[in-house]
Structures are given as structure tokens and as C-alpha cells.
Amino acid sequence: MLENQTLDLLGDALRKLEHQFASLPECAAAESAGMDAVIADVAERLGENYPYFHPLYAGQMLKPPHPVARAAYALATWINPNNHALDGGRASTAMERDAVAQIAAMFGWQEHLGHLTGGGTMANLEALWVAGQLQPGKKIVASSQSHYTHERISKVLHLPFAKVSTDARGRMDMAALEQMLAGGEIGCVVATMGTTATGSVDPLPEILALRERYGFRVHIDAAYGGYFTLAGNLAPETRSAFDRIVDADSLVIDPHKHGLQPYGCGCVLFREPAVGRFYKHDSPATYFSSKELHLGEISLECSRPGASAVALWATMRLLPLERGGEFAHGLEACRRAALAFHTRLSQDNRFLTPFAPQLDIVVWALKNGSAERVFQEAARRNLHLALARLPGEWFGSGEEQLLCLRSVLMKPEHEQWINCIWEILDQAANA
């Protein structure tokens, strides 16, 4: 079940890589005795995970990278470039620029400033930091379904933060936002394009219309949902929200969520390259060998894995970010899987569904019985779901929060497994 084509590819690629250093005098390669036993232990320990690679893992936002990303990442570790500075990663810095420009172009951004980060949290931190530099002391607002990181980051940055309530579909409520804007002092509105819990997409066209009147920065948190801009099967309302990302001021997307990358790969983009001035510093040590811009000069993180850039570049070379392309088809399959699953849930009177998925995340509650028990009964039958606490009013419940089940159907294979997932859920719910 675990692919091993990568192992053959790596042998050949390693020899090719080494050949390029053939003019160097021989030196001994580092090897250690006892590695085989340790690695055998590691293989055993890793088996203690949930099977994220399998379609019956249908819980949280987890899946292995594409094999091409895995192979490229592993190959790069033999060199271990550091994309802090050109000295540390000449080739991988060029690959990072190229990969980031392709992501920017996916959203219609020609000019941009951007780079990879350790993940969505660091990427959002940089975006909110820039927002705070431009509008010191002004408030950051995000919906009550936005990622909790925004509130925490705002604290780190000593910026005031407030939550905007959501509508019955988990999207930022526009009347509530306008009321807050009328109170003044809001510097940045965070629009989430695909909330972490339910994949809800904030109404960006309306937020941008309010920007005309009130003047604030719009930051897009598309850590989870960003790549869905390539999908050809979004609902019209969702499509029109994604189509306006081009007009935002900054953007975060996580290649390690829907971009087929290993963890450690987020991306932040600014539409206005001039914000690079905020990153200016005066290092005595790092930038000697080139007059070109170093990515380390426009990133808060210093050392960064060149291997992440290499893996992302390789993945996009194999699967370009094109509408109608193979990568886009994968996202469309995830969405079809979610719609099919939602339809079955909504037609079954054991379950309550609050709304149809905008992306590929499905949530549901039980009319009777405990979500936690179904979660456990499903796991005993090899189906791994997730639990989520969601507003009770979405389900017509008087409780403030309801413990629900949640399924992130982020593997294209999920589409073929919906019958099987349904059968197990059916048994688990009846158990």
C-alpha cells in the first residue's frame, strides 16, 4: 500500500547528483554502524500512527505528500540547502522564486512579494505583522470560525483583535462586520477561504465592497482552501469569492495542506512588493556572495529548508497549477466525494447536516446518541473520522456547542471509497 517507486528513482538521481561534483577530490561518505537497527525501530514506531495514506482515513487534514515531492525532498537532503541566503541554497532559492511565482500567478498576481514559510501559522504571522506595521495599533478582525492562530498571533504582535460572528453556514456575517467597521479602528480584515472546521468561504466580494467604504487591508487566509481556485466544480457563489482573491492585499496558502507537500511548507504573498522594506535588517554575516535579493531578506524565519522549495517546484513541474489539469481534477474529485457524502448524510434521518460543503469538508451531528461513540465504533472498523465542536444553532439545537463528526475528504481516492465509508459509518452508527 505504501509506494516504493521513490526508492528506485532515488538511487539513479543520487548518482546523477554526485556526478556533478566529480571534479572534487575523493572524500569518504559519512556512514554509521547501527543505523539499520535504529531505522527498523523507527519503522515500528511510525506504525503507531493513524493510516493517513489510506482512503479510510477520512478525519483531519492529513495525507502523505505526492511521491514526486517525497523523492525531490529526500534527494535535496543529501545537499541540505538553506534558503536563508543565496550562499546556502543557490539552486533551491531559484526554485523557490519560481514556485512562489506560479502560486501567485494562480491567483492572478503578476507582481508580488512572497516566500515559503514553515507553515500557515508563520505565513499568517508575517502577513499580520506587515498589516500592523502599516496601520500601527489598529484592530485585526477575523470570523469566529477563522483559525485560532489569528487571535494568538495578534497577541504576539500586540495588536488588538476581535472576532466577527458567522452566519448559519460558517461564513463571516457581513452585517456584523459592517457594524464593527462603523465603530472604526479596524486595520485589517482576515477573510478565510476555507475554514479549518467546515471549509466555509467568507464572502470576499462583499468584504471588498466594504473596503471601498471603510478603507482597511484585506488579508486572505487560504491556508486550507487556496488551491480550490483551480477546481471547475465550485458553486457559483464560492467561485465568485475565489475570483476576487486577486484584489486582496496579502494571502496565505499551505502547500503542505492541499499542495501535496510534506509538512513544513506554507507560503505568504503580498500584492505590493514595497512591503519588503519592513523586513530590512543589517546582518554582518549572511549576505556576501551576491547582490541579488536574498529570500532571507524578506522572511522573518532565517534558516529555511531548501528541500521544501525543491519538493514544491518538482511537484508543480509534474502537476502544473492549471484549471482543467490533473492537479485540478484531483481537487474536483475531493469536492465530488464531499458532495456525495453530504447527500447521503442529509437523506438519512439518523444524522443532521447543517449545510452543503463549499469545499471538501463534511460535518454532521447525530439526532440521537453520541458523536464520540460513533467516532470510536468507526475507528474499531478501520474508518477514521474526526470530532469537531460546532455552534449548536447550525443544527437547530439550543446548546451553544455541539460535538459533531467531521470528515476532510482531501484524497482524490476518497471519491471511489464513499460507498465503503458509508457502509462502515452505517454500522458504527447502529452499533
Ligand SMILES: *Cc1c(COP(=O)(O)O)cnc(C)c1O
Ligand atoms: C491549517 C490552517 C492554518 C494554520 O496553518 P499551519 O500550516 O497548521 O501552521 C491557518 N489557517 C487555516 C485556515 C488553516 O486551515
